[in-house]
Amino acid sequence: QVQVVESGGGLVQAGGSLRLTCAASGRAFSINAIGWFRQAPGKEREFVAGIRWSGGTTYYADSVKGRFTISRDNAKNTVYLQMNSLKSEDTAVYYCATGLSVVFITAPSSYNYWGQGTQVTVSS
Numbered sequence: 001q002v003q004v005v006e007s008g009g010g011l012v013q014a015g016g017s018l019r020l021t022c023a024a025s026g027r028a029f030s031i032n033a034i035g036w037f038r039q040a041p042g043k044e045r046e047f048v049a050g051i052r053w054s055g056g057t058t059y060y061a062d063s064v065k066g067r068f069t070i071s072r073d074n075a076k077n078t079v080y081l082q083m084n085s086l087k088s089e090d091t092a093v094y095y096c097a098t099g100l101s102v103v104f105i106t107a108p109s110s111y112n113y114w115g116q117g118t119q120v121t122v123s124s
Contacts, residue, residue: 002113006021008020010124011123019086020080020081031098034079040091047059048081064083069081085113094118096114098112
C-alpha cells in the first residue's frame, strides 16, 4: 500500500506562482512514476505532468509546457510541481497519483493510489 498527500494549493492572481508538493509513504520504494492531474468543475480529470522515478524522465501536457516544472526528491519520496505564469484556466483541484507499475503515464487508469487533492484557484 502507498499513501500520497498533496499540499501547497491556494488562491493566487493570474501571472503568479504556486508550488505543489506530493509526499509518498508506505511502499513508496516500489513506485515507478508519479503524476499530477487536475479536475475543474464540470470537466474530466486531465493529465498535467508526470515523472518516472527511475531516470527522472518528465512529461507535460501541452497546456502547461514552459510554465510548469515537475521535479523529485528521491530521498524524501516527494515530488514537486512548480507552477508559474498561472492562468485562470489553471483553476482546478490538483491530484497527485502513483503506482507500482505505471505504463501510460498520462492515463489516470494507470495509477493505483491517489491523494485527496488540493484546490488551486487563479483569479483574473
